[in-house]
Amino acid sequence: MMGDRDFRSIVKNAVDSIGRELEIEIDAKDIKTIHLKEAVQCLRRSYYDRVDPKEVERRGFNDLLAGMLRKLQYGSNPKEFAIDDIKLKGHADMIADDSIVLFRPANTILETPLANDLLYLNACMWIYDKKDGIIIYITGNKEETMFSLTRDKKMFEEVIRRVRVLSDLLKEQKTPILEPSNDCTDCQYYQRCFITKKNAKQVSLSEMLGLSKD
Ligand code: SF4
Numbered sequence: 001m002m003g004d005r006d007f008r009s010i011v012k013n014a015v016d017s018i019g020r021e022l023e024i025e026i027d028a029k030d031i032k033t034i035h036l037k038e039a040v041q042c043l044r045r046s047y048y049d050r051v052d053p054k055e056v057e058r059r060g061f062n063d064l065l066a067g068m069l070r071k072l073q074y075g076s077n078p079k080e081f082a083i084d085d086i087k088l089k090g091h092a093d094m095i096a097d098d099s100i101v102l103f104r105p106a107n108t109i110l111e112t113p114l115a116n117d118l119l120y121l122n123a124c125m126w127i128y129d130k131k132d133g134i135i136i137y138i139t140g141n142k143e144e145t146m147f148s149l150t151r152d153k154k155m156f157e158e159v160i161r162r163v164r165v166l167s168d169l170l171k172e173q174k175t176p177i178l179e180p181s182n183d184c185t186d187c188q189y190y191q192r193c194f195i196t197k198k199n200a201k202q203v204s205l206s207e208m209l210g211l212s213k214d
Contacts, residue, residue, distance in 0.1 A: 026050070028050040033086070033089055034167055039119075039123075039166060042181065043169070043176040044177065044178060045187055047166065047175055051170075055188065078090065081126065086163060086164065088159075099130060099132040100134070101136065102134070104138070107139065110137050113137070113147040118155070119159055121133045121135055125149075126156045131150060132150055133148070133151070134146055135147050
């Protein structure tokens with residue numbers, strides 16, 4: 001805090017506003033169009049984002065990188081892939097030398113790419129009909145790690161299955177099951193998923209096991 005002004009909150013508000021502008025647009029009511037981002041992340045999170053959304057907390061400008069690149073003139077256009085009567089909509093950050101390129105922020109240098117980034121990259125290769133793709137992770141210190149991938153059919157079939165599940169659950173208005181992972185820590189729905197009501201009766205371990213206190 002400098003003087004009367006809270007510069008940290010000014011920067012946070014700026015990041016939030018830009019982040020909202022760069023968000024992939026999803027029509028919550030159109031359950032026959034599923035965005036690739038929704039299919040590769042926790043389906044419960046994607047469901048809540050449509051039926052009862054809560055704004056995500058953005059950590060800094062590094063989080064905005066992929067969205068900014070998509071908006072630039074050499075960013076790619078979104079493309080659709082038909083799955084029966086459902087449209088799977090993908091949006092690569094960039095297509096360069098006939099390869100899909102994704103940019104992702106990272107806190108540290110990664111040894112392996114994150115599973116949902118791999119699913120996203122692989123699905124983009126099928127949607128745009130490309131054979132190769134790379135993910136570039138960039139840390140806050142501008143350190144880069146790059147991973148390349150050749151497209152894989154089984155991995156894409158898993159995404160197709162998840163697209164169908166999400167579309168069905170939205171239609172039936174049923175909340176998807178929990179998908180616990182490292183992403184839960186930063187998820188805006190953490191409390192909904194894991195914190196029980198304050199007034200819930202506390203049960204001791206001995207009670208749960210049916211043991212007498214005596
Ligand atoms: S907290 Fe975890 S399980 Fe719950 S919606 Fe978020 S990512 Fe999914």
